[in-house]
Amino acid sequence: MTGQTFDWMGRRISFRVGESIAAALDAAGIRTFGPDTLGQETRYFCGIGACQCCLVRVDGIVREACITPAKAGMQAETLEAHHD
Numbered sequence: 001m002t003g004q005t006f007d008w009m010g011r012r013i014s015f016r017v018g019e020s021i022a023a024a025l026d027a028a029g030i031r032t033f034g035p036d037t038l039g040q041e042t043r044y045f046c047g048i049g050a051c052q053c054c055l056v057r058v059d060g061i062v063r064e065a066c067i068t069p070a071k072a073g074m075q076a077e078t079l080e081a082h083h084d
C-alpha cells in the first residue's frame, strides 16, 4: 500500500505506514544520507538507534532515520543541507 509520501532533498519518497525513514529511503534506492558533521557518509547500520550512523534532519530536528517513522508531508534532508 503506497500513496503517502515525504520529501527527501526535493524528491518525493513513498512509504508504508510504520516504515522508518531509513527503510523508505532504502526502498527508493537511497543508501547514504549525506555527510555528518565529521564528513562521514551517514547510512543505515545498526537499525536500533544505537550507533548514530543514520542521522538526518527531519523538519529541522536531527533524528535517527532507522528508528524514526516516516510521516506524510515531512521534510527530511541531510545534516549539511540545513543552514541557519
Ligand code: FES
Binding pocket: 043, 044, 045, 046, 047, 048, 049, 050, 051, 052, 053, 054, 055, 064, 065, 066, 067
Ligand atoms: S543505523 Fe544506527 S542509529 Fe540508525
